[in-house]
Amino acid sequence: MYVIKTDKLTKRFGSLVAVDHVSFTVEEGEIFGFLGPNGAGKTTTINMLTTLLNPTEGSATVGGLDVEKQDGKVRKIVGLVPQDITVDDDLTGMENMMLQSRLYHVPKDVARERIKEAMSLVGLTDAANRRVETYSGGMRKRLELAEGLIHYPKVLFLDEPTLGLDVQTRVVMWDYIKRLRDEHKITIFLTTHYMEEADVLCDRIAIIDHGKIVALDTPQNLKDSLGGDVIELEFDEATDSQIETLKTMPMVKDVKKIGEAYMIKVSKGEKALPEIMENLLKMKLRIGKVSLVKPSLDQVYLEYTGRSLRETRGETGEIWRRMRHMRRVRG
Amino acid sequence: MIGETIALTRREIKKWLKNPFLLFMMLVQPVIWMGLFGKALNLSSFVSVPPEFLSQLPSELQAQVPDLLDQMLRETFGGTTDYFTFMAAGMLSVVVLFTAMFSGMSVVWDRRFGFLNKLLVAPIARGSIVLAKVLSSVIRSMIQVLLIFGLAFAFGLQVGNAFGVLDFLGVLVAVFLLSLGLTSLFLAVTMRIKSHETVIAVANLLNLPLTFASNALFPVGQMPPWLQTVASLNPISYAADAVRSFILHSNAGLDMAKIAVDFQFLIGFALIFSLIGILVARTGLRKG
Known part of the structure; x- marks a missing residue:
């Protein structure tokens, strides 16, 4: 009902x-x-x-x-x-x-x-x-x-x-x-x-x-709709063929470059991460930073709106109103 | 509808009573006015002849001049020679104006702080929101008028020698009608306004002409004709005139014809504006 x-x-x-x-x-x-x-x-x-x-x-x-x-x-x-x-x-x-x-x-x-x-x-x-x-x-x-x-x-x-x-x-x-x-x-x-x-x-x-x-x-x-974990990796500029090789790995679903980092969507992050790193080393690519992101609503939000919540906060010119509200809340 | 109106009126009055400073300020202001206008700018004192001049006049004139001046003052001030009494009686109506202005402002506060939305979400008649505002303002006005009346009396207001309970009630009725009309007027004006600045600007704009283009503080007879016309349309003039007539009630009796005109105008003003106020307020409260 x-x-x-x-x-x-x-x-x-x-x-x-x-x-x-x-x-x-x-x-x-x-x-x-x-x-x-x-x-x-x-x-x-x-x-x-x-x-x-x-x-x-x-x-x-x-x-x-x-x-x-x-x-x-x-x-x-x-x-x-x-x-x-x-x-x-x-x-x-x-x-x-x-x-x-x-x-x-x-x-x-x-x-x-x-x-x-x-x-x-x-x-x-x-x-x-x-x-x-x-x-x-x-x-x-x-x-x-x-x-x-x-x-x-x-x-x-x-x-x-x-x-x-x-x-x-x-x-x-x-x-x-x-x-x-x-x-x-x-x-x-x-x-x-x-x-x-x-x-x-x-x-x-x-x-x-x-x-x-x-x-x-x-x-x-x-x-779950995100389809698994995301590995965020920073490494040397890779050629297209190298990226393709990454994409063909069994657990990898997608590779995207956002800013400096590569976002690699994988099904089981913990298992996929060592394999991916091994592969990258074989390709002689130097790795900068690594992080494994488990799915969160933040991720979902990013996926659906293309922005993170942090970026969008206050963008509507509501900041003043919000501050006034905060003052009042805190008394 | 009645229960809600009472509950909301009680809220307003409670808020008012719990804020003794505000209450104090609302009393101080008229007291300052009475001090500055009534005592310092005492118009009566300008119309007296100093003794050293008087003594130079021929003896038959020495007796006549003060009498003549006395008569002139009575004529100007509607039955009293004391300007303070004249303006203090008018002040009672000005106090009502101040209070009505405040109630207009409180609507904007309620809107800004979301209290109005809370009322609009509740299953209450829209009219009760407006009615409570009007009622609480009228009650506040009446209480203030009583206090100011007492203070003015302490400062030397001279009531007429036939002033009695009925005259006192007459004063209250006149003040009540004025308060009803003015509060409705201000509510109608401020109902759709969303910012304090605008309300203060509007209140100031109305405040000065309503106060001074009336016979509340200065006798209309001395004003240029165009201003007299304005004063004759100003409800404060009629309330002040009625209040003054009652306060100055002497053995000579009341000018009932004049008082009848005052009350006709006041009743009309109160009725028309409370209707307009309620209609405008209801549209103002309608959903967007």
Whole structure:
């Protein structure tokens, strides 16, 4: 049973196509990740699915409800933990939660129970009556997460849930997110530009670039689709025939030159590496650097978008916005 | 809708109360105005004849001149000879303007910090978001007006000798109507604006003419005709006039005809602009 289904979902802002004919489904109880650089269209997609924006073209349903025509009903079953920190600094954690429960029409006595439950889930019970002003960035994010849970949403949207958090806090957040799915059976749709986050958390990942989904599968399948390991080798300029010889070796699948290095795709890296080096020495080619790269989502990303995530970070002129966000996260 | 509006209004008021410095600043500003305009630039003092000149006049004039001046001042200041009383009464309306401007700005803050999106994702009526802004601003205005009124009284505001509870209520109603209209006006203007700079520019642009092209601080009678026309369209003039009439309520009685005109204008202003405000705000909150 799918909970989210999009059909050629598209959003244009003027001449910019932020989301370009995106179609996918998310299964019930799944943690589904949108992985891509800033400006790839992740937040725009979330905004359409949570009824903040209307699609320019195409359609989407959440819980079987059309996000455009039945937006009021969609709002009742979705929760959004936005990228920006929106909890109110001037109020206490408790007051923030109470306000949220009012906005979702949770009766007061029920709200009290649920707040207690949500606050303990995110580990904020002790800080509940302190002003949010005194919270650390991680605590704010966790409060934001707790707010998203107050009405027991069917689908929880997490927009960059760990952006700006330090490594330890990030791991703690992952744990909370997993527990939400495991213990409360909430379907989770998250966006991230952290590879390891997508890898650790998500059941399935869609890699999105320039508004288009370029790959969609489980992290493992995506990694397998690379077809094995990559040996990165720097050696003297080789002639074409020498490269051809390399390519004919049994375990070698492909040889590409990227920059100074040769990228040799092989099925079993550990075994292939000594043989390749032996061969190169026979051809009297001096070897500079050697490294063996096991398949990772980074690799997958490179394969599908032709760029590494590191290169694309911040290229969309969002740096200022991001810095402002960081300042706010860190308080 | 009602529950949500109350919850959101409470948030705004709570935020306001938890920020005593802001509250303090919002009071200091009118106090400075009252000090500078009301006391330092005391217009009444320019219209007095020093005793050494008075003593040189023929004795029959010595008695008449102060009377004449007194009459002139009463005429100019609508029933009081004390400029401070005149402007302090007007100040109550200016305070409302300041508060309304702030509420316009808070929409932009909410938008910038993503709080607005959080409200838009929630299953609440769009109208309640606007209504809460208006309500909280009106409540803030009323509280501030009460505090400023008390302070002005301490600084020497002279109420008329027949001033009573009904007059006090009249003041509150006039201020309420002005606040409703002005807040809606500012919300309508700022609803689609995304940057603080623009809002501050717009607020400043409206602030000065609204404050000074009115009878709040200076008597309209002394203004050039074109400015009088502007003042006669300015809701602050009508609120200030009504407030002043009530505060100066003397044994001579109230000029009910004039007060009726004031209230007609204020009610019209409040109704039209709260409707416009709500309509514009709803379009402003519509999805892109």
